[in-house]
Amino acid sequence: MTGWYPVFLKEMLQFRRKLLRLGYIFSAMMAPIIYLVTFGLGLGKTVKLSEGTDYLTFLLPGLVAMSSMNNSYSWVASSLNLSRLYFKTFQVYIQSPIKPFSIMIGEVMAGMVKGLFASLLIIVVGFVVPSKFSINLIFILTLLLNCFMFACLGVITGMITKSHEDTATYSNFFIMPMAFFSGTFFSIDRIPLIFKPIIYIMPLTHTNILIRKSYIDTEAMISLSLILFYCLCFFLIGSTLMKKYSE
Template structure:
């Protein structure tokens, strides 16, 4: 439980932000714009794989929101704590292992990602009457939050300034949000682009999160997500372990 103090600190800070209207609004505004514009506007009369476009879009928005919030809150906070507030150095000097620091940061990022996802699920239910509760949905959501919170730690450890986090976001997170099956099936992309996005984690989150029955595609996506989860966690722990600023 040596990770708990790190997690508790982040949760105490999160509680202070939680009841601010700006925080709640920032977590919801972009997915809500997409839901209203694409789902209830352009996609009203479009079917995707035998389902309405809104039914297709809503799980994708949950996946995208969990990715954005789990990643961005961790990467931004860690970068600021390292370079400006100098509080991360306290964790490193304390008798806490790198893996415990990693777990505390990742679990905190997961909570923020899951909270943002819950907002989207509830708002989507109010707008569409749809509420997703499948086992695959929950597994994909938790893995997605964990792996992107781990990626947020990696970015936070590598970033040389707060501006660097925006650069990483523009090169990795933003393209995944649009091309990895959130808005349109990956099969409809050009062959070259399809080959690239097929190896990205959000693609497999979007596949798994929409599954109702277990099949080969489900197993493949689950395996890929577990691979990224372990890889990002190990790499983040290694970066914390070799931290020497």
């Protein structure tokens, strides 16, 4: 079980090197800040929500969920893809006396740290702008599960892609639609009924539902159960891909 730590440490050392560059921090904040200014501060005053919440307060948890998804997923997927196909460092992991399960844990935990870092930047902004944004235990639990879930999905993508361009293709087909249609910017109640079955299949939909809850109700329990189900499935699939890796 201790084999995960060298994998995690290697990723954190690379991450620390990036943190020393101000450009990385600004790039991590840029897209969410643009969405916040455009939708929250720009259009927010004209948007009326049926539940009586102001739009900026509604938007901020969605931006946290989206940022944690993007960063947890993209870092792991890109890092694995590059280390497999170009730098050939992933093969060192496989040949070393580290079990695939431990490699999986190390990569996922590293992805979670990067997702949490990006989310923290948005949370800080959320407390600065004029809104009723707040966090609670459900918020924190949901954020952790979301980072874990999409880091596991990033492992799957990083293991099955055949080129670096494939990583962007998967992101365009799966991650980008989730960012816009899973309740980040508007309530899923406004989505036409014919599209709702597809929307409710998307993992981020249930993150957005749960992260905005102040207490556990039936809807929250269903979303939490589905998120746990996705976490388990993605983790097992990623672990299996690493175990059967023979490239």
